[in-house]
Amino acid sequence: MTIKITPKTTRNILRWTTHVGSLLPLALLLWDFWAGQLGPNPIQALTIRTGDTAVTLLLLSLAVTPLNIVFGWKQILPLRKPLGLYAFLYVVTHFLIFTWLDYGLNVPLIVDEVVNKRFALVGFAAFLLLIPLAVTSTKWAMRKLGKNWKRLHQTVYAIGILAIIHYVWAVKTVTTKPFVFTIILVLLLVVRIKPIKQSLISLRRNWEKRSVRQASSTI
């Protein structure tokens, strides 16, 4: 007996991969924390790992639409929401580690760092801007906000830029990894520009038509 992969199974596989994949870094982090494997500077390790995961998930959620544009993968569109929400989960954790574990909720120190130092400032701005998006991620809010929902959620592009700047500024100087992340973000944003988006879509449609024609001519 052969197992037939219905659109529904594909959807389920994608969904569960997203949930497991997004929670795995957190599970590993808790495991290392519990096992005392975070190394000599555990708070820095926690900060870096939650930050890394947050940026990665944010880029993945921003990659969903471009992947649909270029390859026509409609099945992955529902992943945008969980990816974005998981990114928010890691951002909140990252922020709590910074304010609570790292700075011991020392308000003057935190304010000085967040207001006066551009590195923490851009990260904090990205966090604040993410809150309304997380709050309005429900179907109910979507209905309620109507057209404005899309407008509101387009701030994620600005959030992506802020997050990447925060990441680049966190390292002593730019090297391969922050550079690659920046390039990826630029590509993901460029694909969304209308004329580029349209030409990519028509390119894909032409290619699909041609392959259909070829397939029918060989029969």
Place this chain on the structure above:
Amino acid sequence: MLIKTKKGLEIPSSEITPKYLYESRRQFMKGVATLAAGSLLAACSPQFGGAGAEEETAVSSDQSTTQSTNTAGKANATADELGDPLNSYQDITNFNNYYEFTQDKQGVASAAAGYQTTPWEVEISGMVNNPGVFGVEDLLSQFDQEERVYRLRCVEGWSMVIPWNGFPLRKLLELVEPTSTAKYVRFETVYDPDNMPGQKSPWFTWPYVEGLTVDEAMNDLTLLATGLYGEQLLPQNGAPIRLVVPWKYGFKNIKSIVKIELTDTQPTSLWMEAAPNEYGFYANVNPNVDHPRWSQATERRIGELSRRPTLMFNGYEEQVANLYEGIDLQENF
């Protein structure tokens, strides 16, 4: 005016010879080449990378294991002059910034394991009366190796207390006699991209270069370190010989030195080259001069959970503030 000298700040030379020195001397007397002694020591040194947690719990009769867990005994001091305890040998040898090997601080120990540092020569050239090439063994036998407990403050915002073994750079400079025209000392790390994969990274100008003014270099605090905790330096800590300038940010402490040049022009360090507006020539620890992107007001001592305030000149103000009289530290960061 009464000039007070804090207790312990006079930094007495250690009465006790570091273990790696008397061991190598005994080996020498037995007629075994120092080279063999070096490699033997390296072979006995603890294993790194991931083994940390196991090592602490494992009960083993293996000598290398006992060595790595029971190292505190090998430093004569147990704290710095401010009363802060030494960081463990385990932490000092497993949390390193050494971009020549990897940018992952916890990965340096394993990436650098087995790096060959014997034989090793340091070339001293430029504006000196007695230029020359010195074998590290010669430097070890020529100068008394003292124990110096110094705080190390990384520009990233963490710090450690480390019991170094070594000798003041001043002693070496007195031997080679800088000419009156010499104003700066330029240091260079070994360039060995085949064995130091990080040196293939196009983001930096290799080899690593650092510099001091001659006055800074002649300060008694400025150390050429060859060991820590009475053990020969491990590759991840800059074996076999590295600079330690405790009142400056960690990146000034150039590792695995092969060249020292006296010059009249200010050397451009690797970090100055990479980001001139962020990393200056002086790089003195200063809580009032922030990095353009982050604060330098506080730091985390490795092993502690809360932050502590960063001290002016990393707590060595009394010994070095006079070097910067009339210099704007905000401008000359």
